[in-house]
Amino acid sequence: MPKAKYTHIYQDLKEKIETEVYSYQEMLPSENTLVLEYDCSRNTVRRAISELTADGYVQPMHGKGVRNIFRPVEQAAFTVGGIESFKESSVRNRREGSTQVLQFAEITADEKIEKKTGFQKGTLLYYIQRLRFLNGIPLILDHNYFLKEAAPGLTPEIASQSVYEYLEGTLGLTISTSKRTLTVEHVTQVDEKYIDLKGYNCMAVITSQTFDVNGIQFEYTQSRHHPDFFRFQDVATRKMH
């Protein structure tokens, strides 16, 4: 699958920004210049720039130009951002990740589960509870619900590796959108049983509903993180009124 042209421009500019070919607060070449550089239409350049804007890399200024507002972030803790499997996050954070499957079961959604997860009552689900280790230390406790219909043939063995790799690679599922809510919650007995919180009495909790390209929700997950190894990053833009 050859990638789209605007994707190439996006990645190329992104790399030039990250490697400081354009330094912080410096102007990028004008759109018309980039049109010549990449031999494409202005719309295509603008699409790449608008994605960089959404990522917080640049700030276009009407009548002036496009400014680089990217600064590298120090990330001591385990950083969470886009939609990623634990395996992918581990690699990006340069840590050695491993997984212990605590529970693996097939269940049917009841009303309580429907209310919590968004899966309709009666739906067949896999319920998985997993403990995640970073550099050998247990730091994250995951509770996953996967739609059985979308993830047939899931096994504890797959769950101990990467479910996402199985879904995307083997099953050909395309993951698209994830709606997430972040809260801070008291530790539970289960948390304390597996994770040494070193004095904290709460955890960072991400709950997410994830959809595939067909708009089908195939996953509900609650991911409970040790506070010292949790860092969530985000870029927001102000809406006009």
Add this chain to the structure above:
Amino acid sequence: MPKAKYTHIYQDLKEKIETEVYSYQEMLPSENTLVLEYDCSRNTVRRAISELTADGYVQPMHGKGVRNIFRPVEQAAFTVGGIESFKESSVRNRREGSTQVLQFAEITADEKIEKKTGFQKGTLLYYIQRLRFLNGIPLILDHNYFLKEAAPGLTPEIASQSVYEYLEGTLGLTISTSKRTLTVEHVTQVDEKYIDLKGYNCMAVITSQTFDVNGIQFEYTQSRHHPDFFRFQDVATRKMH
């Protein structure tokens, strides 16, 4: 300032989705149908749809159509999402917000502050410490640093109302992008002095660097929230490789 055409389409479709004119999992009219309905070009319709996609409202499917994937969220706690002033958040969450200014000072950034906030050493700043009340209960502790050059004439009186209203309304500043990091931290003595945490020994912390339309960072803020009244929401989309 008359709003753009795509903004009108975006808002109209958004409202129709929220009021369930299109129900969950239902298809929206095809792009060509919407072109006729709104008397515009297909690009304009597509722009509106792509924003709805970014907001997690719809899922476009190649060759099939655009599906509504919006479901209303219950929000018991104080929900944070886009770039908002405390005043705006209070209204949206249907709570009565008030503010007590604890500190107000003009300072000059040193190396330590530069490292923390991103403001260069030597920069003149306003430092403000504020306690935020919801329905009369102190729940949020804010530490703000505002670039003096961008926010001249700031006073404790303005800080007790809304700094954003002053910046946008009186000074004509246009707020654009905010880079945020979310962590969970131990309570400090200052936290405990002002906020009753009812057994929690940590708080939800949002640190943000906010830029105006010229790409100038005018604010650094650390916002410390009571765990019971904190809820951060987000929509992410999976990047292709």
Add this chain to the structure above:
DNA sequence: GCCGATTTGTCCGTATGTATC
């Protein structure tokens, strides 16, 4: 299985408006 109609995805060229310099 094939073909044509429909629908979304990508890309182009152009025109016009608005802000900046």
Add this chain to the structure above:
DNA sequence: CGATACATACGGACAAATCGG
């Protein structure tokens, strides 16, 4: 004022995925 730069919008072309007959 004119030149430059980004913002919005239009119309058209073709590709790719889907669906029904």
